[in-house]
Amino acid sequence: MKKKILVLTGGGDCPGLNAVIRGLYKACKSDGRYELWGSKEAFNGVMGEELDIVRLTRRHVGGIHAKGGTILQTTNRGNPCAYPVQLKDGTWTTKDRSKELVQRIKKLGFYAVVNIGGDGSQTISQALYEKGLPIIGVPKTIDNDLYATDMTFGFNTAVQVATDCFDKLVTTAESHHRVMMMEVMGRDAGWIALHTAIAGGAEICLIPEIPFNLKKIIRQINSRYKKGKGFVNMVVSEGAKPQGGTTFGARSKDAGDPHVKLGGIVNQLRCELEENGCRPQIRGTILGHIQRGGTPSAFDRVLASAMGVKAFELIEKEEFGKMVAYVNNKMTSVTLKKAISKYKVLDPDHYLINTARSLGISFGD
Numbered sequence: 001m002k003k004k005i006l007v008l009t010g011g012g013d014c015p016g017l018n019a020v021i022r023g024l025y026k027a028c029k030s031d032g033r034y035e036l037w038g039s040k041e042a043f044n045g046v047m048g049e050e051l052d053i054v055r056l057t058r059r060h061v062g063g064i065h066a067k068g069g070t071i072l073q074t075t076n077r078g079n080p081c082a083y084p085v086q087l088k089d090g091t092w093t094t095k096d097r098s099k100e101l102v103q104r105i106k107k108l109g110f111y112a113v114v115n116i117g118g119d120g121s122q123t124i125s126q127a128l129y130e131k132g133l134p135i136i137g138v139p140k141t142i143d144n145d146l147y148a149t150d151m152t153f154g155f156n157t158a159v160q161v162a163t164d165c166f167d168k169l170v171t172t173a174e175s176h177h178r179v180m181m182m183e184v185m186g187r188d189a190g191w192i193a194l195h196t197a198i199a200g201g202a203e204i205c206l207i208p209e210i211p212f213n214l215k216k217i218i219r220q221i222n223s224r225y226k227k228g229k230g231f232v233n234m235v236v237s238e239g240a241k242p243q244g245g246t247t248f249g250a251r252s253k254d255a256g257d258p259h260v261k262l263g264g265i266v267n268q269l270r271c272e273l274e275e276n277g278c279r280p281q282i283r284g285t286i287l288g289h290i291q292r293g294g295t296p297s298a299f300d301r302v303l304a305s306a307m308g309v310k311a312f313e314l315i316e317k318e319e320f321g322k323m324v325a326y327v328n329n330k331m332t333s334v335t336l337k338k339a340i341s342k343y344k345v346l347d348p349d350h351y352l353i354n355t356a357r358s359l360g361i362s363f364g365d
Contacts, residue, residue, distance in 0.1 A: 002033055002034055002035045003033060003034045003035070003111040003112075004034070004035055004037055004108075004109055004110045004111055005024070005028060005034055005035070005036050005037065005110065005111060005112050005113070005114060005312075005315060006037050006038070006039055006046075006053070006105065006108075006110045006112070006113045006114070007021055007024055007036060007037070007038050007039070007056075007072070007113075007114040007116065008038065008039040008042050008043060008045065008072060008113070008114070008115060008116065009021075009042065009070040009072050009073075009074045009116045009117065009140070010042035010043070010074055010075065010076070010078065010115065010116070010117035010120075010121040010124070011042075011074060011076050011117045011118045011120055011121050011140070011141070012074070012076065012118075012141075012142075012292060013068070013069045013070055013074055013292055013293070014070075014140050014141065014142055014153070014154035014292055015068050015142075015153070015154050015157040015158070015292070015293075015294065015295065015296030015297070015300050016140070016153035016154050016157070016296045016300040016301065016303065016304035017069065017070040017072075017074075017116060017140060017154075017304070018061075018064035018065060018067050018068075018069070018070060018071055018304075019064070019065040019153070019296060019300070019301045019304035019305045019308065020116050020138055020140075020153070020304045020305070020307055020308040020311070021038070021056070021061060021064065021070070021071065021072065021116075021308065022061045022064050022065045022305065022308065023065075023304065023305040023306065023307065023308025023309045023311075023312075024036060024114060024308040024309070024311055024312055025056055025060075025061045025308075026061075026308075026309070027308065027309045027312035027313070028312060031312070031316070034111075034312075034315075035055060036055070036056045037053050037054065037055050037056060037110070038053065038054050038056050038060075038071070038072045039052070039053050039072065040052040040053065040054070040072055040073050041072075041073045041074060041075040041078060042074060042075050042078045042117075042121075043078050043080050043101060043124075044075060044078040045072075046101060046104050046105060046108070047078070047080060047083065047097060047100075047101055047104070053108075065296075065301050065304075065305060066295060066296070066301065067295070068293050068294045068295055068296060069293065076120070079094075079120075079124060080096075080097045080098045080100075080101040080124065080128070081096055081097075081098045081124060081127050082094040082095075082096065083095050083096070083097045098127055098128060098131055099131055101128070101133075102128060102131045102132055102133045105133060106133075111134065111315075112134045112135065112136065112315045112320065113128075113133060113134065113135045113136070114135070114136050114137075114138060114311050114315070115135055115136070115137050115138070116137075116138040116140050117137070117138075117139075117140050118139070118140055118141035118143070118145075118146060118152075119141070119145065119146055119147075119339075119340055119343065121137070121140070122137045122139070122146070122323055122336055122339050122340050123340050125137045125323070125336050126321075126336040126337055126340060129320065129321040129336060134315075134318070134320040135320055135321070135336075136311050136314050136315055136319075136320060136322060136323070136324070137322070137323035137324065137336050137339065138307050138308070138311050138323070138324050139152045139153075139307075139323060139324065139325065139339070140152060140153065140154060141154060141155070142154040142155055142157070142158035142185060142192065142291060142292050143155070143185065143186050143187050143189050143191060143192065144189065144191040144192070144344070145186075145187065145188070145189035145191065145343060145344045145345065146339065146344060147338070147339060147340070147341060147342040147343065147344045148323070148325050148327075148334040148338050148339045148341075149323075149324075149325040149326050149327065149334075149339070150325075150326050150327050150328070151303065151326050152326075153296070153300045153303045153304040153307065154292065154296070154300060155191065155192070155300075156297050156299045156300050156303075157294070157295075157296050157297045157300045158184075158185065158192055158291040158292060159192055159195045159196055159199065160297055161287070161290060161291050161294070162182070162184050162192060162196040162200075162235075162287060162291055163195075163196050163199045163200050165182065165285070165287055165290070166182055166196055166199075166200035166202070166233070166235065167200060169182055169233060169285060170200065170201070170233050172283075173231040173232065173233050174231045176231075176281065177225075177229045177230060177231050177280065177281075178231055178232075178280060178281045178282065178283055179221055179231070179232040179233075179234065179273075179278070179280050179281065179282040179283070180231070180232070180233050180234065180283055180284075180285070181234040181236055181266045181269065181270065181282065181283070181284045181285070182196075182233075182234065182235055182236065182266070182284075182285045182286075182287065183236045183237075183238055183263070183264075183265060183266040183284065183285065183286045183287065184196060184235060184236070184237060184238065184287055184291060185237075185238055185287070185288070185291050185292070186207075186208070186237045186238060186239055187208075187238065187239050187262060188208050188239045188247075188343065188345065189208065189209070189237075189239070189343070189344060189345045189346065190205075190207025190208050190209055190210075190237045190239070190240075190345070190346050191346065192237070192291070193205055193206070193207050193235045193236065193237035193240075194207060194346065194352055194353065194356060195352070196235050197235040197356060197361055198352065198355065198356055198359065198361070200233070200235065201233070201359075202233050202234060202235045202361055203220065203224060203232045203233055203234065203360070203361065203362065204217060204220055204221075204232065204233075204234040204235075204361065204362045204363075204364060205234070205235045205236075205356060205361050205362070205363055206234065206235070206236045206237060206240035206269075206363065206364055207237045207239075207240055207346065207363065208237055208239035208240055208241065208247070208345070209345050209346045209347075209348065210348065210353075210363040210364070210365050211240075211241050211242060211243040211244070211245070211365070212240065212241075212242055212243065212363065212364030212365060213242070213243050213364055213365060214242060214272055214273070214276060214364075215276070216362070216364050216365065217273070217362070217364045218273065218276060218277065218278050220232075220362045220364070221273075221278055221280065222278075225279075225280060230280075231280075232280070236265055236266050236269065238262040238263050238265060239262055240265055243365075247262055247265075248262065248263075248264055248265040248268050263286060263288065264286065266284035266285070266286060267284055267286075269284070270282045270283075270284050303326060306326075306331050307324045307326070307331070310324045310331045310332075310333070311324050314333055319333065321335060321336055321337075322334065322335055322336060323335070323336050323339040325339070
């Protein structure tokens with residue numbers, strides 16, 4: 001009898017998820033002693049009233065490495081440690097169903113679980129591992145904010161999409177002598193914004209790690225217009241904040257989703273710039289989910305495929321409680337505990353921040 005592996009995708013969708021699933025499937029099939037099953041919408045496929053899992057075959061995984069999203073669907077409202085439960089009066093609360101989940105997975109005869117997700121998903125992985133579940137984590141996030149891995153798949157694609165969009169805005173800024181602001185994702189880390197700003201040749205880049213001063217931004221904008229008709233292109237991370245201020249966002253109204261939804265800072269910033277005497281015309285663009293959809297880049301397909309294969313190798317060696325990691329151009333692993341011990345943000349002395357400053361990019365500080 002073959003050993004059963006359960007794979008699932010949690011949190012936001014991300015280019016490369018399908019390539020991981022395919023890589024894991026191919027490794028299982030090549031070995032011959034394992035079969036791969038998928039749980040729909042993260043752990044909801046196991047915890048729902050009706051079981052929603054599927055044995056993956058060649059028909060399911062053929063060619064999916066080039067497809068965005070995830071064939072298993074995903075959700076950020078299925079945390080087994082704080083599972084959303086609706087009370088009789090219509091209000092919602094949460095319940096810890098992690099012990100029940102572990103029992104269900106073992107009862108279904110699964111030898112191991114592969115959880116593909118970001119820091120929230122890997123925090124869940126660690127909690128389940130501590131309750132006795134043989135689990136492996138695979139890092140996934142376009143934000144590149146997961147500690148203990150140099151790169152996460154999806155990030156490269158997100159930066160490429162953002163850069164392509166930014167290039168298009170540059171021509172409009174130059175044609176109309178405008179200030180064009182483009183907001184990108186990244187939550188509390190500025191990796192996407194910084195890479196896009198350097199690749200696109202931005203004049204200003206606002207990131208969460210370096211709170212900005214509005215007056216200095218205006219001064220930078222004015223300096224571009226001193227010699228006549230000019231233009232300014234800005235990349236703004238959704239988590240950027242003013243000195244002494246907070247990020248712009250609101251808590252999700254969806255039951256079971258604890259996240260604060262960031263977004264809209266460019267609209268707020270435009271109003272503040274205009275109110276404080278910024279004369280050039282200002283326009284803002286919010287990329288939003290465009291960055292996390294569509295076909296993964298070649299780099300992300302390769303990285304994700306290698307991570308899927310590495311996850312299988314860890315299962316084969318019974319090295320549970322670990323997360324696949326890409327460090328110094330090598331595929332390796334770290335403990336889940338280490339992976340979630342910190343949130344990976346940009347250090348103010350990071351070489352790319354120094355590079356950006358030398359290129360004349362202002363961080364508004």
